[in-house]
Amino acid sequence: MNVLRRFQGKHVLVFILIDVVLVGCLMATVSSSGGRVLVLLLALLLIWRARLMLRPLQRLQATMRRIIDSGDLSQRIPGQSRDELDAIAGTFNLMLEQLEEHTVELERSRDHLSLLAQITSTSPNAIIMVGGEGWIHVWNSAAEKLFGWPRLEMLGAPFLERVVPEEERELFSALLARASDNEPVEVELSLVTAKAGTIPVQVTLSRILDAMGQVQGHVCIVRDLREYTRLRESLVQSEKMAAVGTLVAGLSHELNNPLGIILGFAQGLLRKPSQDEASRMALLSIEKQTQRCAQLVRTLLDYSRRSSPARERIEVGPLLERVCELAMGQARHGEVSLGIVSSPASLPELEGRVAELESALLNVVGNGLDATPPGGRVSIEARVSPGRDGVELAVRDTGRGIAPDVLQRIFDPFFTTKPVGQGTGLGLSITRSIIESHGGHIDVETVLGAGTTVRLWLPAALVHHTEVSA
The missing domain is CATH 3.30.450.20 (PAS domain)
Structure with a gap:
């Protein structure tokens, strides 16, 4: 734009100088008044001719100003003459066409890049x-x-x-x-x-x-792939549980026969009046433990079938006392203190199958006793669950705790940290199945070197109101 202005200004100055020189020369050579008029007319003609030549440059300047103000590259300078100025205007129009094409390509590239950026950001x-x-x-x-x-x-x-x-x-x-x-x-x-x-x-x-x-x-x-890995492991776990169900069903039927024979012999000997007190206590213990084993076998069978056994109302206090009585021998053998923390007297009743809940709680207590060194303590506590209509049973031990990598797998079937022959790895898996079948859930809190707390939450039994008719 400044170049055009300088170009235009120089041409105007040149033409004005030419006009002044020509008019001066003519007026110096012409003495009559008629000649001087002719000279003035000639000067006006020259000035008109100079302005006529400068119009293309003015149009070029005006077009550039409009392009700068509006950004519209579609404007063109019309050519009217065939001189050098018209060639400049044609070159300028060609430059505008090329700029317009490049601008369109840049707009397309910008839209394409914007689309790619949106695809990338929303993926x-x-x-x-x-x-x-x-x-x-x-x-x-x-x-x-x-x-x-x-x-x-x-x-x-x-x-x-x-x-x-x-x-x-x-x-x-x-x-x-x-x-x-x-x-x-x-x-x-x-x-x-x-x-x-x-x-x-x-x-x-x-x-x-x-x-x-x-x-x-x-x-x-x-x-x-974390969710995919979890689903894949879940599928493998489901297939494993299907195999476990088949295995347990077969073992249950095979174990029921010898258990029935042992129970029959024990009950037959108990009927004889010649038994002394020591023999009678031993036979009663055999009968009780055999019935418990038979019940555990039935529990395994129910677990494999995912059945819904008949339930009854259960008092929490007697349930804990029976579990402590059954686990006391293991506690004495391991020189571990086992006891029940005093529980509220107004605990609500539970609704379920006594043998199943005893088995589940006994598994947790047994694991706590195994994890606690001699001189340690395992305690059982029951309380009304805060914020929930149910009972929370907590089994605490002062053992070595559970490592994080082991904690993730403690409920997996056949997973155990015990030596070969001392554990099947089914205890906690069955326990969780029993608790969840009763509408509850199980949580584990552990600190390495400080012990573990297993919490079993179970819903309270529904209160049945009896209407008395007048």
Whole structure:
């Protein structure tokens, strides 16, 4: 714009000087008044001609001003003459056409980039771009959510050092070298997060090339596999439980026969009046324990069938006393103190099957006794559950506690930390099944070196009102 103004100003000055010189020369040579009039007319003609020549430049200047003010590149300067000024106007129009084409391409590129950015930001999978030098260039919202680090912190950070565990870095580097733009590499491995530690993920790696075919970096699409892993383990667990059900059903029928024979012999000997007191107490103990074993077998059978046995109303106090009586021998053998903490007298009754609840509670108490060293203590406490209509039974021990990796598996069937031959790993699995079948749940709190507390919550029995008719 300033160039046009200078160009226009110089031409006006040149034409004015030419006019002044010509008029001056003519007036000096012409002495008559008629000649002087002719000279003035000639001067006016020259000035008109100069202004006529400058009009294209004025139109060019006005067009540029409108483009600058409005940003509209579709405007053009019409050509009327065939001189140098018209050539300048044509060149300017050609420049405007090329600028307009480039602007349209830039708008399309901007819309395309905006669409890609929206797809990346709204993707449910974590999308990460790693440059050829190993720095992170793209870190979408799903990556922030999955890994726990904000985008601004991760942009420019080294990917391998921040996200890939040390033992997986060599494998990941080999995968980056193997990935191509048309053959992505898919692998399952573990990556590091800010809060959840190392998690299982599925990574799809693709190579990115520029217009010259040079490698710009790699795109990593990361999918969280924690839920998938949990479902897969749950499926395996279901198949295992189906096998357990078949096994338990067969064992239950096989065990019932010898238990029935033992019980029959014990009850037959009890009917003989010649038994002394010591023999009679021993036979009563055999009868009681045999009936308990038979009941446990029936419980296993019910567990395998997922049946709904008939229930009765149960008082909490007598239930705890019977469990303590049954576990007292184990407590004495392990030199562990076992007792019931004084419970409120107004505890609500439970509704369920006594043998099942005794078995569940006895499993928990037995585990506490096994985990407690000599001189320790295992206590049982019952209280009204705060905020819930039910009873909470807590079994506390002063044992060694449970390690975090073991705590995650204590309810798995056949999982046990006891030596071979001293445990089947079914106790807590059956206990949880019994408690949940009664509408309750089980929680475990533990501190390494300080002991474990197992809480069994059970709903109170429904109160049945009897209407008395007048």
